[in-house]
Amino acid sequence: MYDVKKKFMTGAEIATQAAIDFGADTMYGYPITPVTEVFTNWIKQGQKYLQTEDEIAAGFAVCGAVMAGQKAFTATSGPGHILMQDALSMAEGMRLPFVAIVAQRGGPSSGTVIYSQQETTLACFGGNGEGLRLVYSPGTLAELYTLIRRAFNESWQYRFPAIILTDGYTVKTRGLVDLENLKVENVASAPLVKEGEIKHWPNIFTFEEELYTEVMKSKADFDKITAGVATAEEYQTEDAEILLIAHGIVGAATKVAVDQLREADKKVGLFRPITLRPLAVPQLNSIAKKVKKIVFIESSLGQLARIIKDELSPGVGASFEYLQCPGLGIEIEEIVNQVSKF
Amino acid sequence: MPEYIPAKFCAGCGYPIILMTLGRILEQKQLSKKAVMGLDIGCSLLAINALPINIFHTHHGRVTPTMLGFKRARPDSLCFGLTGDGGAYAIGWQSLFHSALRDEPITVIVVNNTVYAMTGGQTAPTTLPGQKTDTNPNGYDGATFFGPESLRHITHKDAYLARTAANNPKDIATYIEKAIATQSAGHFSLVEILSFCPTNWKTVGKATMDYVENLKKVYKVGEI
Numbered sequence A: 001m002y003d004v005k006k007k008f009m010t011g012a013e014i015a016t017q018a019a020i021d022f023g024a025d026t027m028y029g030y031p032i033t034p035v036t037e038v039f040t041n042w043i044k045q046g047q048k049y050l051q052t053e054d055e056i057a058a059g060f061a062v063c064g065a066v067m068a069g070q071k072a073f074t075a076t077s078g079p080g081h082i083l084m085q086d087a088l089s090m091a092e093g094m095r096l097p098f099v100a101i102v103a104q105r106g107g108p109s110s111g112t113v114i115y116s117q118q119e120t121t122l123a124c125f126g127g128n129g130e131g132l133r134l135v136y137s138p139g140t141l142a143e144l145y146t147l148i149r150r151a152f153n154e155s156w157q158y159r160f161p162a163i164i165l166t167d168g169y170t171v172k173t174r175g176l177v178d179l180e181n182l183k184v185e186n187v188a189s190a191p192l193v194k195e196g197e198i199k200h201w202p203n204i205f206t207f208e209e210e211l212y213t214e215v216m217k218s219k220a221d222f223d224k225i226t227a228g229v230a231t232a233e234e235y236q237t238e239d240a241e242i243l244l245i246a247h248g249i250v251g252a253a254t255k256v257a258v259d260q261l262r263e264a265d266k267k268v269g270l271f272r273p274i275t276l277r278p279l280a281v282p283q284l285n286s287i288a289k290k291v292k293k294i295v296f297i298e299s300s301l302g303q304l305a306r307i308i309k310d311e312l313s314p315g316v317g318a319s320f321e322y323l324q325c326p327g328l329g330i331e332i333e334e335i336v337n338q339v340s341k342f
Numbered sequence B: 001m002p003e004y005i006p007a008k009f010c011a012g013c014g015y016p017i018i019l020m021t022l023g024r025i026l027e028q029k030q031l032s033k034k035a036v037m038g039l040d041i042g043c044s045l046l047a048i049n050a051l052p053i054n055i056f057h058t059h060h061g062r063v064t065p066t067m068l069g070f071k072r073a074r075p076d077s078l079c080f081g082l083t084g085d086g087g088a089y090a091i092g093w094q095s096l097f098h099s100a101l102r103d104e105p106i107t108v109i110v111v112n113n114t115v116y117a118m119t120g121g122q123t124a125p126t127t128l129p130g131q132k133t134d135t136n137p138n139g140y141d142g143a144t145f146f147g148p149e150s151l152r153h154i155t156h157k158d159a160y161l162a163r164t165a166a167n168n169p170k171d172i173a174t175y176i177e178k179a180i181a182t183q184s185a186g187h188f189s190l191v192e193i194l195s196f197c198p199t200n201w202k203t204v205g206k207a208t209m210d211y212v213e214n215l216k217k218v219y220k221v222g223e224i
Ligand SMILES: Cc1ncc(C[n+]2csc(CCOP(=O)(O)OP(=O)(O)O)c2C)c(N)n1
Pocket: B041, B042, B043, B044, B060, B083, B084, B085, B086, B087, B088, B111, B113, B115, B116, B117, B118, B119, B124
C-alpha cells in the first residue's frame, strides 16, 4: 500500500531538510561535486547563505557565526574537506558547535567526483589535534536525516565539532522516506560570545601546561559523553563465527550480504559503526571476542580497519581478513562471493 | 570581568598605541559592549587581554572570514579584525580581497610593520626593496604591496580605506572613528597603520621614528 507520508527525495534534499528542521539559519559553502546539491537545494528553499571564495573562508565564517550563537553549517568533499580542516581545528580547539556535511569522493588529489570511503581518517583525525570531534556515518537515506539531526543537536549540546560523513552515492540517490516519523526535539543555540560580557578567549597559549590542561579537559568531556553518543548497529551477531565490519553505505550493503550468506548457512554477523567518533568500543569488543574471524569491508585501503583495530581489546583472538577497494563501490554480490571463501 | 593582565608586547612596540587608541574611542562612544575583536595570529595575538571588550583568537590569515561570519550572525555587533601585514596581505589576502569585494560590513585593522614580526622578522609582502630580513639576508629585491590602494579598485564607493602610522595617534583615532561609522552604515572598512617593530628592525629610540618616517615616503598616509 502506498504510504502518503512517504516522500521521494534525494540525499541532498534530505540533508537540506534535516538542516531546516533543526532550525539552521545560514549555510556557508563553496561548490564541489558531489555535495553541491546540498548547497543549491538549501538556496532553492530560500534559506540564508553565502558562497565564499574557498572552503577556508566557509569554515571560518561558520566558526564566527556559531561563536555569535547562530546555527550555521557547511558542506564539502575531498579537496574541500582538506581545506576545511583548518577551521575544524579551530573548532576542536575552542569547542565550537561546527557542523559539516562531508560527502566523500575519490582520492588522493582530485581523485574521482562521486564516491569513496577515503576521507574517514581525515574526518576522524584530521587537523593537528586529537580527533575530539563527532563523526557520523549514515548507511541509508533515512539515517542520513536522523544523523544530521543528531549531529546538530549533539554538537550544540556538547560543543564538539561534528561531521556527517557520507558519500556522493548517498546524496545523489533518490528514495522513499518518511521524515515525519524521524523528527526529534531541537537543542537550542546560544551565543558563546555575548554582548557586554567581556570575554577574552584564547586558542594559543604561552605554556605547555595551559594547552595540556585544555586538551585534557576536552578529552575528559569527550569520554563523559561517549557512552551516550557512540552508536553501532549489530546484526545476526548472536551465534556469528565471522564478523563483518563496515560503515556507511558499504555497511548497508554488508547487511544484505549477511542475509544471503546466512541462507547458505554461513554463520556471519555485522558490526556497523554509526558513529566513528566516538566509537562504540564495549559493544564492538563484546561481539569481537566471540568470533573466529573479522572481515573489514571498505572502499579504502584500511582506514576503517585501523580505527577499529586500535580499539580491539587484547581478549579478541580473531584472525583478520580484508575486502578493500579504494575509491570503488562494493556490491552485495562481491561481499557474498569474498566472504563465502573465508 | 576578566583579570587585567598586562599585554606582552616588546618595549617600544606600536601595537599598544593602536590598541589604546581603539579602546579610548570605544569607551568614548560607549561602544565597548557591542565591540567584538578577532585576532589574527601574529603579534596581534598578544592583544588577547588588551581591552575591556570581547576578544578572541582566530588563525593566521583567517580573522577576516571569522569576523564576517560573526557580523552576519549579529548585525548589531561592531566587528573588528586585528591583523598583521602578513596575515592580511599574504596568507589572508584571498579572504580579505573577497570580503572587500562583497563589501562585508566589518573593520579590518592592519598593523604594517613590514615584516613577519611574531616569527622573528621574515619578509612580508610589505617589505621594502633593500630591507634585510631573516629570509632575505642580502636585502629584499621583490615588489612592494600596497594593500588599501589595491583594494580601492574593487571596493564599494562608500567603503572606507585609509593608512596612517603609529606615531600619528590623532589620525589613528580619526580614521578608526570613520571606519566605525562606515561599518555602521553597512560597508567594508580597513585602516592600515604603519607600526614600530624595534625588535625586528633592530632600532632604538629616534632610529625607530626615523624608520617609520622613511616608511611614510613609500606608503602614503591618508584616506585612500
Ligand atoms: C597557517 C600558519 N602558517 C604559519 C604560521 C606561523 N606564523 C605565525 S605569525 C606569522 C607571521 C605574522 O606576521 P604578520 O601577520 O605580519 O604579523 P606581525 O607578527 O608582524 O604583527 C606566521 C608566519 C601560523 N601560525 N599559521
